[in-house]
Amino acid sequence: MSTPEFSLSVFYLRQIAEQIRSIGGDVEHWLAHSQLDEAQLADSSLQIPYAELRLLIGAALSSTKEPALGLLVGERLVANTHGILGYAAINSASLRQAVQLLAHYLRVRTSLVLLSYEIHGDQFRLVFSEPVPLGEIRRPVLEAVILTIKNLLDHIAMGSCNVSEVAFPFDAPDYAALAQDLFKCELRYGQAWAGIALPLNSIDLPLKMADPASFQDAVQICQRELDKLLKSESLSTQLRRIMLEKQGGFPSLNVMARLLHLTPRTLHRRLLQEQTSYKEIIEDVRHTLALEYLKSGQLSIQEIAYMLGYSDIANFRRAFKRWEQLAPSLYRLRMVPSRIK
Template sequence: MQTTASVTQDLGMPAIYLHLLAGVLRTVGLDERDLLRRVGLDPVRLQCTDARVSQAQASEFVIRALIESGEPGLGMMLARELKLPLHGALGVAVMSSHTLQDALDLMTRYLTLRAPHLRVRRQRHADAVHYAIFCDDNPGPMQNFIMDAVLFGCAFMGEQLIHTPVTGVGILRKGPEPAHFHRFRPSINAPVTYNAPEDALVIPRDALAAPIRFRDARLAESSRAQCEQTLKQLTGDTGFSGRVRRVIETSYPFPPKLARVAATLLVSERTLKRRLQEENASFQAMVDQVRLERARELLTGSAMNLSQIAERLGYADAANFTRAFKRWTGLNPSQYRMAPA
């Protein structure tokens, strides 16, 4: 038996998954951008592959999406959108693995990178291996959504890895079969058993040796090393300031007010300031750091003029933005934009 490490801190959720869910909501007629903004999330920032959203905001968005869309099958719909390259370094490592067994071992080891609140327990049976999925905490109304997205997503990604449905693969789900499942059953190329003792992906032991069609030994080694480094960075950034920064990075409107960030993290403004002070950090300094990073991105990676950039960063006008940028870097924005890379 093998189990991933349990993570109780809020390590955030990759923003790209919420971006994908927003796209799903669009197909069912919901104004996804309005919903994101009501939760305090910037739709544009969610497209950044390295951005992470606080667990509190991610949960609020998913729960509101389930309620306002009236679609209980959102998890299954999202599962279809989970293409392997969208999973960052872990997706690359999985795609370049030698066999399906290697790919699943990587998923088990590094799941924290993509879903910190989940863990995997691997159990060997006579003719199959069960990869059971558990939540570290009680996700409440999100339980079925999470398990649908992860388990059906894994089955679909298995097809991507070997180009055909994995022979003999099955999905186990706790609880009775939901009334809406019949609408999705034709698109799922695996038997699904409800009222099972666990939520799990079942893989026949002989299928684990199936070769991955994208296998690349050198890429597999380098991407696994990147996963290890990223995991150390992520789990090392468990302080309160890390949680605050994640909220700042994806907030709408930007910059966020201290009161909004405190409410998102379920603390008082006074507590937020105190806890940041204990970590030798300040809220305004963190906002300015994110502003500087965004300013550099927009100056070098977009054709936006200074007034547009100033507005995007929450400044009253280009002059205020220019003064702040020069204070941070010693250059005015135009000089920075024209400087050689």
């Protein structure tokens, strides 16, 4: 499986550094785990690649011995710390518009998580998912991101719409009381999803800080930033991102070429130039999603096989044994202890 080309704005790494410093940690020693120095943390244009970020978050957890680090970092991030995306959200006409904005442009701040939204009964849910399995940094990343977005929604709603509940796909931690104090709403652990639930009957109420002109100006800047990010991506990364966002939808090469405004021959040729192929990318994405689905424990192996486009569960088992050198059922058993922690 190839190294994921996902990243986080250096701004958020700076918040981790400040949190480490606030509890007496050595920031310089922490950064020694990477190629970064403290001066680079001030470069707002810098995006930290996934592999380096995973190393740094792991080192921060280890050096501070603070299991609630994700929550503490998330609490530091107030509404005006999210750049132009935060400014656009503050000027949204309604919470529905703010959520739609965040779902579309969250990538300009981080690609570590995807945000989607759905209606579930009387709830309007913001659902966070992992485009790549986050492994040991899953809990701190989800806690930080969800608390940050929850606080942003509270800020722009100004009491007009209170969060109904927050859901996490892992068991309650030892610091659950701290989490309750920070979220100030119902927390539900061990759920089949991660995210925030809002009352459906309140998400279209007009917001007091709404400014349509400022909102449109900010959205245009967000779009320019997103366009710039997309242009810097390799073609193979674009394909992986599209497939991961679809969470199991695998268009044919011809359909994907049409989506990208390319001919099938051009798409094939450009992938060869990147030393890969459409088949290899689909295989890589299936591998990534299989690991995520198995770790979540929410789907049966037969359901996972179906989600990944295998008509025969035996074919999925063979593919998984080729990827991980063990059966999917054994992999899931091995992952259960780390998932519960």
